[in-house]
């Protein structure tokens with residue numbers, strides 16, 4: 025078999041050298057009655073050509089790519105320049121381990137350092153790290169970071185934060201005896217109820233975590249939110265699930281945000297049925313020693329040449345064990361490198377253009393679809409690239425089915441997440457949608473009467 | 474060439490374009506957002522042509538050592554060959570669907586998830602798996618949460634997790650973030666958990682023992698069945714860190730050995746590339762009585778149809794967005810299907826043969842602190858040498874060999890943890906043994922030379938103290 029370089033005669037040679045007759049002797053510490061179980065129900069090995077046939081069959085069972093899709097909600101289909109796929113497939117980038125031996129890992133390390141830099145440029149924050157698992161766990165890490173720093177044990181959560189992110193935060197904090205309360209959003213604007221945020225008192229609270237653009241696609245009053253949180257002496261934690269918006273909207277730091285976390289899948293990472301993705305974090309300098317995950321720093325070698333190493337490792341599990349700032353070891357390094365390559369390729373101009381195109385496509389839809397009588401666009405102000413569509417004359421299932429007949433996957437039904445959005449869907453536009461695609465959608469919606 | 478590269482920001486020139494995409498079809502007049510909410514230029518963001526981007530990352534790639542370029546016996550990391558067909562298949566465009574697609578349009582993907590789970594069940598004898606955790610440590614915390622939820626639902630919440638002193642740092646850290654207190658138990662002189670010692674540590678506060686098997690010394694915890702039995706008698710569970718499953722995959726199954734909760738690292742045993750530190754995947758398997766505590770979502774097959782359960786009363790909840798690192802799972806399934814029943818056992822057999830070949834070959838030259846039988850890896854100490862483990866590691870770099878894991882496990886002085894894996898040829902291993910002997914010989918005659926290594930790498934030893942003091946964590950524009 026091609027993955028086993030030892031020949032039978034070499035195996036014999038090694039066995040002789042070890043003074044054993046049978047390889048089984050090497051495993052004699054394993055209880056005899058429990059070892060060498062029957063393999064009968066395990067399928068036989070497939071050759072490479074058989075594998076291709078097998079997986080092409082599986083691939084054919086996915087009908088998704090036959091449809092024009094407007095699904096978003098935390099996973100966004102953006103264009104990926106071919107150089108990104110080409111470069112990231114290099115074995116020298118994809119097959120090393122975490123760069124423990126810096127002298128032979130400068131490629132990965134510099135790539136991560138540049139990624140960290142790009143995240144700070146996009147968010148305006150002082151520091152970043154070299155990746156977290158995904159947007160949802162990044163949100164949980166953001167909460168834990170704020171609570172560690174503030175030494176508090178309660179957190180306020182915006183109820184229009186991505187529902188999966190809320191679930192993940194809840195999973196993480198429930199075991200640590202941390203508590204959470206919600207700040208509701210205004211059903212008219214889709215934005216956080218600022219009065220509630222102002223008035224709600226919550227003792228021993230360390231921060232307020234909210235999303236912008238939020239789960240309903242609406243850009244929050246981030247600056248005002250940060251001002252309010254600071255007046256209450258709690259941290260302002262922004263979540264951004266659509267990193268593409270970072271190139272269009274005011275950076276978090278300018279809005280006074282203390283910690284920004286989120287999902288950077290939009291930067292050159294395929295939607296991939298939900299993973300692997302890329303959790304990012306940016307924070308003010310004061311959080312540095314409490315940051316989770318790997319961080320790369322610049323230094324010099326014995327000859328004074330510039331080089332990069334993993335640093336601030338005294339925060340980490342391999343040194344601090346149960347006192348570490350996070351349990352993360354392997355992260356999403358290659359996804360971060362993918363993002364760095366994507367961002368370098370798009371560059372200043374490309375990224376801003378594409379990000380604006382996302383918004384313009386959505387704005388065009390909002391303008392045109394507003395003329396339709398059978399739907400209502402709920403939040404027409406301050407959207408980025410997603411909007412909520414309220415379906416008037418149809419049940420949401422029927423509406424979706426009618427569009428599927430026209431080869432369109434319209435959006436994510438919000439009733440999966442909210443009890444009071446019975447008849448609404450969340451719909452996303454990116455640069456991959458052309459005017460004719462949007463027109464097709466509008467026509468199809470018009471015909472659902 | 475191995476040329477160091479200027480930061481990409483210093484290669485940037487105003488006005489350069491590296492992408493090509495059709496311009497927007499709409500005018501800015503459509504923008505109704507208040508200007509105050511829109512950003513200016515992204516200060517100092519890169520501007521390069523396509524070829525310059527390609528050269529930057531190609532040159533960076535050449536500064537890396539990787540499994541594709543040479544031997545990488547990093548202990549505990551299972552740096553086996555990453556098959557290329559896995560990559561090709563994971564890149565099939567049809568697999569890259571939206572996670573919120575209606576299920577009827579992604580049945581291929583749902584089948585991959587349930588099929589992979591079936592394979593893991595057969596190999597491990599665990600009753601069910603979640604595939605959502607992103608890495609080993611993520612699997613650990615998920616497993617700890619399952620244990621916590623189970624015990625508290627029983628009305629018997631317990632406070633502590635026992636962890637051997639040889640454990641990986643993620644073990645205590647994961648248990649801590651699941652809300653547990655950690656009690657470290659000493660390994661015995663054979664390097665394993667001693668049943669009598671364990672008994673002394675057991676009381677009604679102990680929720681579980683977190684055991685790595687084979688442990689980080691490469692030694693199989695041969696009392697595992699007995700240990701499981703006394704834990705269960707005490708109302709405690711046995712968690713197994715399966716990061717080292719490469720040592721006995723196909724030989725024995727954790728479920729048969731009395732393990733209640735197990736995590737695996739697909740980026741180790743199951744051949745998916747480490748990516749310079751990720752993405753990985755850390756499935757968690759449980760015994761049947763714990764199934765209802767597994768995290769959501771739960772994908773299952775019934776009458777040839779696929780379903781996803783998003784809520785389950787007793788579940789610990791969600792630990793990760795969507796379905797986990799799905800494309801990593803595709804690669805791992807490709808791997809399992811390519812080795813099949815004929816070769817699954819061969820993985821462990823060859824890995825253990827290679828490791829023992831190294832052990833016996835180097836034993837005359839290095840101190841072996843624990844003499845017990847070892848499986849897929851061997852841990853030597855730098856005791857009695859006049860150079861350190863770090864010096865030897867750095868010397869290996871000059872021979873184009875990636876060093877072993879160093880200074881871990883913590884219970885071995887100057888640990889050198891060597892794991893060759895099954896995907897290395899005898900020639901490669903012979904060369905490694907020769908190089909090690911040469912380095913140790915040189916260390917006797919000219920220790921200063923070894924202490925100055927490496928000499929041939931793109932950079933020499935880097936000043937980590939300076940990095941930790943200065944905190945240069947991003948590139949900054951210091952002007953022309």
Ligand SMILES: Cc1ncc(COP(=O)(O)O)c(C=O)c1O
Nearest residue numbers: 353354549608609610641643716
């Ligand atoms: C024994 C052991 N446990 C756990 C882990 C953590 O795995 P991961 O890096 O995937 O989080 C490792 C990885 O280095 C390990 O060697």
